[in-house]
Amino acid sequence: MSKFRKIGQFILVLFIVVIVAYLVLPLLSVFITKSPVLLWEKLSDSLAYQALILSVQTSIISILFIVVFATPLAYRMAKTEFPGKKVLEVFLKMPIVAPTAVVGVGLLLLFGQRGLLGETLSVYGVEIPFTAIAVVMAQIFMASPFYLNSARQAFEAVDDQLLAVSRTLGVSASMTFWRVTIPLSMPGLLSGVALSWALALGEFGVTMMFAGNMPGKTQTLPLAIFTAMESDADVAVAIAALLLTVSFMLLLLVGLVDKYMRNRIAAR
Amino acid sequence: MLKFQFKKRLRHFTLDISQEIGQETLVLIGHSGCGKSTLLKLLAGLLSPDEGKVELSGHVLCDPQQKIDLPPEERNIGFVFQNYALFPHLTVWENISYGISKLAEEERNKRIEETIAFLGIEHLIHSKPAMLSGGEQQRVALARALVTQPKLLLLDEPLSALDVSTRSYVRAELKQLLKKLSIPSIVVTHDYEDARVLADRVAVMDQGKVIQFGKPSEITRFPANHFVAEFTGTNLVTLPGSQPLSYVAFDPWKAEISRQSQSSPYEWYGEIRDMSTLGGLVHLHVEGESSFYVDIPMDLCDAEGFQIGDKVFAKVPSEEIRIIPSSPELERGRQTEPKQKIKSSIPKKRGKWAYPLAAVLMVAGMATAYGVNSQPVNNTVNTEMFALIAANATDPFNEIAEGFEKEHPGVKVEGTFAGTQVIRTQLEQGAKADLFLSADLEHIEAVKEEGLIDEFYPVSNNRVVIVVPKDDRIGIDSLEDLATKKLKLVIGTDTVPIGKYTREIFEKAQGTYGDDFTDQVMSHVVSLETNVKQVLQKVSLGEAEAGLVYPTDVTPEFLKKVEVIDIPKEFNVVATNYIAVPNEAPNKELAEELMNIMLSDQGQEVFVKYKYSPVK
Numbered sequence: 037m038s039k040f041r042k043i044g045q046f047i048l049v050l051f052i053v054v055i056v057a058y059l060v061l062p063l064l065s066v067f068i069t070k071s072p073v074l075l076w077e078k079l080s081d082s083l084a085y086q087a088l089i090l091s092v093q094t095s096i097i098s099i100l101f102i103v104v105f106a107t108p109l110a111y112r113m114a115k116t117e118f119p120g121k122k123v124l125e126v127f128l129k130m131p132i133v134a135p136t137a138v139v140g141v142g143l144l145l146l147f148g149q150r151g152l153l154g155e156t157l158s159v160y161g162v163e164i165p166f167t168a169i170a171v172v173m174a175q176i177f178m179a180s181p182f183y184l185n186s187a188r189q190a191f192e193a194v195d196d197q198l199l200a201v202s203r204t205l206g207v208s209a210s211m212t213f214w215r216v217t218i219p220l221s222m223p224g225l226l227s228g229v230a231l232s233w234a235l236a237l238g239e240f241g242v243t244m245m246f247a248g249n250m251p252g253k254t255q256t257l258p259l260a261i262f263t264a265m266e267s268d269a270d271v272a273v274a275i276a277a278l279l280l281t282v283s284f285m286l287l288l289l290v291g292l293v294d295k296y297m298r299n300r301i302a303a304r
Numbered sequence: 305m306l307k308f309q310f311k312k313r314l315r316h317f318t319l320d321i322s323q324e325i326g327q328e329t330l331v332l333i334g335h336s337g338c339g340k341s342t343l344l345k346l347l348a349g350l351l352s353p354d355e356g357k358v359e360l361s362g363h364v365l366c367d368p369q370q371k372i373d374l375p376p377e378e379r380n381i382g383f384v385f386q387n388y389a390l391f392p393h394l395t396v397w398e399n400i401s402y403g404i405s406k407l408a409e410e411e412r413n414k415r416i417e418e419t420i421a422f423l424g425i426e427h428l429i430h431s432k433p434a435m436l437s438g439g440e441q442q443r444v445a446l447a448r449a450l451v452t453q454p455k456l457l458l459l460d461e462p463l464s465a466l467d468v469s470t471r472s473y474v475r476a477e478l479k480q481l482l483k484k485l486s487i488p489s490i491v492v493t494h495d496y497e498d499a500r501v502l503a504d505r506v507a508v509m510d511q512g513k514v515i516q517f518g519k520p521s522e523i524t525r526f527p528a529n530h531f532v533a534e535f536t537g538t539n540l541v542t543l544p545g546s547q548p549l550s551y552v553a554f555d556p557w558k559a560e561i562s563r564q565s566q567s568s569p570y571e572w573y574g575e576i577r578d579m580s581t582l583g584g585l586v587h588l589h590v591e592g593e594s595s596f597y598v599d600i601p602m603d604l605c606d607a608e609g610f611q612i613g614d615k616v617f618a619k620v621p622s623e624e625i626r627i628i629p630s631s632p633e634l635e636r637g638r639q640t641e642p643k644q645k646i647k648s649s650i651p652k653k654r655g656k657w658a659y660p661l662a663a664v665l666m667v668a669g670m671a672t673a674y675g676v677n678s679q680p681v682n683n684t685v686n687t688e689m690f691a692l693i694a695a696n697a698t699d700p701f702n703e704i705a706e707g708f709e710k711e712h713p714g715v716k717v718e719g720t721f722a723g724t725q726v727i728r729t730q731l732e733q734g735a736k737a738d739l740f741l742s743a744d745l746e747h748i749e750a751v752k753e754e755g756l757i758d759e760f761y762p763v764s765n766n767r768v769v770i771v772v773p774k775d776d777r778i779g780i781d782s783l784e785d786l787a788t789k790k791l792k793l794v795i796g797t798d799t800v801p802i803g804k805y806t807r808e809i810f811e812k813a814q815g816t817y818g819d820d821f822t823d824q825v826m827s828h829v830v831s832l833e834t835n836v837k838q839v840l841q842k843v844s845l846g847e848a849e850a851g852l853v854y855p856t857d858v859t860p861e862f863l864k865k866v867e868v869i870d871i872p873k874e875f876n877v878v879a880t881n882y883i884a885v886p887n888e889a890p891n892k893e894l895a896e897e898l899m900n901i902m903l904s905d906q907g908q909e910v911f912v913k914y915k916y917s918p919v920k
Contacts, residue, residue: 141845150846165847166792166830197389200350203376204383205403205452215402219393244838248831249797255832266725266834267799300393 066276078274086252087260088278094168094256095236098175099183102232106184107225111217113184114191131181139177140245147173147246170247171254175239179232186231190224191217223294230290234283257282306456306488310346310356314339319346319512329482331491331499331520333535334509340492343509344458347490348383349376361455382449386461388441390433396444397429403452419451423481438466439474446481457482457489463498475501496535500524508532525626527553540628541572541594551628557599558624561588561616563608570620572596576612579605586610590618687712689891689898690736691719692727694743695835696854697764697881700914701741704907708898715894723800723835731756731886738895741883743801748882760884763902764916767876768805769855770869771839771862773846780850783809783871784817787824791849794839797832802839805877806852812875840866854879855915880919 079085113121131139147154147164154164164170194217202212218225240258247254249263257279264272309322319339323330332340345351347358349366352373358365360381365374391399400419404412420426423443433441442462449457462478463471479502482489491502499506500520508516508523508531516528527533533540539556542549552570565571574592581587586605588598598618610616693701698721705717720727720735724744728751731740740757742748748760772780778791786793796803810822830848833839839851840858844865858868883902885895901907908918 144845144847148845148847195389197385197387198391200345200348200376201383201385201389202391202402203350204348204379204381205448206377206380207403208375208377216391245841248794248842249833250829250831263797263799263832263834265729266723266797269725269729 063280066273066280070270070273074270075274075277078268078271079278083251083255083260084257084271084275084278087255087257087275088282090168090171090252090254091237091256091279092282094171095175095233098172098179098236099229099233101172101176102180102183102236103229106180107187110184110187111191111213114188115196128181128184131177136178136241137245140174140242143170143173143177143242143246165246166248166250166254168247168254171243171256174242174246175236178239178242179236182235183228183232186228187221187225190221190228193224194220223297226290226297227294230287234286237279237283237286305359305361307359308347308357310343310353312342312346312351312353312356314342314512317511319343321509321512321514323507323514323517325488325490325505327486327488328504329489329491329502330505330507331493331503332507332509333493333496333499336494338509339512340509341460344383344460344490344492347456348381348458349374349379380452380455382452382454382457384442384445384449384457384459384462387465388433388445390436390441390444390448392433394432395429396425396431396433396436399433399444400429400448400451402448415451415453419447422450422484423447437470439470439477442466442474442478450485455487457485457487459489459491461493462491463493463495472497478502496537508535525553526628528628537597539596541596543570544572544593553626553628554620554624556587556597557585559596559598559618559620561598561600561604561608561610561618563614563616565617566619568619568622570622570625572618574616574618576610576614576616579610579612588616590616687715687891687894689715689717689738689894691717691739691741692731692735692737693719693721693739693741694724694727694881695721695837696743696766696856697721697741699856699859700764700911700916701902703910703913704902705898708901712894717898725799736888736890737886738889738891739883739899740886741881743879743881744804745880745882748884751884755887757884757886760882761899761903762880762919763883764881764908764911765919766854766856766879766881766916768802768809768852768871768879769858770850770871771843771853771858771866772850772869773843774865774867775846776849776867778849780869782869783813783875784821786828786850787817787821791828792830792847793825793828794831794833794842794848794851795829796836796839796852797834800834801879802836802852802854803832805879808877809852809871809875816875858915 112118113125144165145151147157147170149155149158149163149165157164164173198216198220199209199212202216203209207215237256238258239256240262243254243256243259244262249255249259251260255263257275261272261275261279264275305324305326307324310319312319316337317339319342321339321343332343334340342351346353346356353366353368355368357367357369360379364370364372365379366372391402394402397416400416401412404415407415420429423446425440425443425447428436428440428444433444436444442465463475466474475498482491482502491498493499503520506516506518506520506523507514508528510531516523516532523532524536524538527536527538527540530540533553537556538553539559540551540553543552554570565573572590572592572594574590574594574596576588577591578589579586581602582599584602585599586602588600588610590596590598596618691701691705698719701719701721705719709715709717720730722730724742724747727740728742728747731737731751732754740748740751741763742751742760748757751757752760770780770783770786772778778785778789780786780789780791785791795806798804798807807822810825814821831842833842836853836857839848839853840862842848843851844862855868858866883899885892885899889895903919912918
């Protein structure tokens with residue numbers, strides 16, 4: 037018996053090691069296969085800096101829009117029942133599974149010069165494709181479902197009794213949201229922000245289609261990587277390393293904040 | 305003084321209740337799901353009734369007829385939940401001050417200090433709820449409710465979250481506290497012991513209705529029906545031989561047990577179904593015509609040797625018998641509801657499983673069927689060739705490869721089609737390729753220098769054209785218009801061949817159209833695409849008003865949406881594809897044969913068909 041158990045355990049550990057190695061090594065190799073000095077040189081004489089600035093600017097704007105617009109929806113989805121909720125849930129998950137090219141074309145069909153809304157907008161002189169606005173819109177579209185999901189789960193985890201007791205203590209529903217719901221769901225909200233921020237930073241397909249690829253205007257880090265791939269693979273690797281570093285720092289920071297907040301809630 | 309009256313439809317029954325209480329403690333007792341917690345929520349305003357009215361100390365809190373329905377925060381009713389619902393992110397002090405944060409600091413501190421002294425929790429104020437014991441949590445929850453000076457206090461199962469050892473102590477404490485408060489309070493519980501200790505009045509609830517209301521002692525002595533009797537631990541039985549049936553009640557410890565009949569009018573016969581020990585008493589469950597409990601001293605039980613299954617007589621002295629006046633309520637026996645629930649839930653459960661199961665089976669069936677259909681018909685493939693092809697040559701290459709496969713049964717030609725830089729990287733990383741087709745002289749020369757190939761040959765020539773949307777709104781007719789008219793232009797980025805050729809063309813045209821031609825055109829560029837298809841896509845969607853592409857990429861599908869404008873020969877470029885067989889090719893002979901076909905007249909015809917110009 038114990039022999040079988042040992043073999044079984046060995047196989048399980050093996051599976052775990054294989055999948056971890058598979059998920060980690062490709063990203064790690066970006067840093068270790070080329071010398072850091074070379075990567076640094078390639079970065080400084082390329083358009084990477086411009087792309088980094090644009091990526092950071094657009095993704096911050098995107099995440100602000102996502103938080104402002106998706107939080108009320110996430111709260112509704114978590115705390116109330118309404119007809120059509122299930123259908124809405126499925127629709128809201130579509131951006132996760134939809135191919136990026138389809139999303140890009142969809143946005144063009146809606147906001148493009150000849151699109152349903154774009155035509156009206158262009159009458160007022162507002163043109164979206166090939167501008168930084170299009171970059172932000174692409175990022176919002178692709179990243180918001182992840183924030184929505186995390187926020188919803190965070191809100192669901194807040195005990196309804198706490199909200200009820202707050203009301204009986206003379207605190208209105210909206211004040212209860214700020215004084216109870218938000219502090220208790222903050223760790224979940226933050227991890228949602230981090231995840232969707234990282235996704236916005238990495239957004240490629242829709243930006244390519246909807247916003248085009250113009251250095252300093254619409255060329256974000258992932259587009260810069262793709263462009264560099266066509267000429268100098270080393271530059272591409274260098275920019276990829278930069279993007280990964282930024283995303284990693286972001287996720288790490290939020291992980292630490294999250295841990296700190298959970299500790300504050302749970303214990304002494 | 306509290307007066308209320310509610311009607312609310314719940315899932316299995318309708319809650320219908322009206323009650324009036326003064327400055328006393330009312331205990332609502334009933335099984336879980338009888339509507340007692342719902343009643344508390346209705347009172348607190350957390351739920352709205354279908355019909356009803358609530359009046360507390362002369363104020364109307366809820367009356368649909370007067371269109372009054374105060375929200376919970378305006379009702380001034382304290383609510384202590386079953387698990388106390390303390391805010392986990394706040395300390396005890398912050399929890400208690402939560403409801404009075406609008407008061408001036410001085411007043412607030414005074415109230416909190418009074419309350420924590422009253423409840424004896426001064427030592428806990430800096431703790432977080434997670435560190436407190438159940439009893440401490442309860443006191444904090446009470447403090448939090450009381451500090452707001454409520455006019456009514458509601459307690460939902462205040463003791464059920466505690467373990468047995470602390471429960472009786474906390475219960476006694478709670479009793480003292482409720483006595484000291486001079487406000488009406490309502491306690492909900494399913495434990496009769498709570499009712500016995502805490503209540504001034506008890507209301508027994510079943511299926512949304514109060515079935516008996518009174519002082520705890522009255523209810524114990526004269527249970528209104530079996531349901532109440534079961535709760536209070538009293539026996540309610542029919543009198544043997546009475547016609548019509550009359551009911552009597554007696555306490556379990558007042559009966560005597562013997563094996564022989566003692567011919568008393570108050571004697572019941574039955575079989576011992578169950579025995580359990582409680583302190584020095586043995587608790588017997590006897591079932592005959594009636595079902596009842598008897599407590600006898602343990603010594604007596606041992607002496608007589610009673611066993612489960614023994615037939616016994618239980619005699620009760622006549623002075624201990626309480627006649628229960630008959631009422632319709634009496635005939636209501638034990639709850640039948642749970643049984644019905646079980647019955648109705650079985651088919652549901654089956655249904656729940658059936659649908660996903662059917663779906664899984666269907667998908668599995670389809671997958672199997674598809675799998676069977678997609679079995680390779682021809683499994684005689686014994687040589688697989690692999691080619692790295694610049695994306696622009698996809699169509700002619702596939703056509704030539706198809707012909708090659710027909711001539712060589714057993715040979716299959718696979719290709720990867722991508723930008724030249726990408727396929728170059730693949731070759732450099734050791735891809736085992738039989739053919740390498742580059743759209744760029746620079747790349748193939750680099751590969752040659754690295755020793756991956758020896759010789760390479762031009763295989764096709766291409767040129768560059770302008771594409772505009774079919775409904776060209778700008779009116780573009782020539783290369784010159786790209787500089788003079790205001791438009792959105794997309795071109796390839798300068799790192800891909802199409803981008804390089806495009807810039808070459810602009811340079812050449814500069815001599816004719818003027819020195820600032822290139823600057824003018826480049827100022828109209830809105831996007832630098834990494835491949836020709838992206839340029840075409842944006843023009844065909846009408847987003848860009850012009851783009852520069854290879855004519856070979858403008859498939860009939862694209863021709864429905866775009867128009868091609870030629871660039872004069874003197875400015876145009878010759879974009880040449882080069883082909884080579886890598887030194888490490890696994891099928892070198894076959895590869896060279898295929899390459900030669902592509903270079904031959906027959907192969908060149910195919911390229912011409914796809915709008916390339918032949919290599920002379």
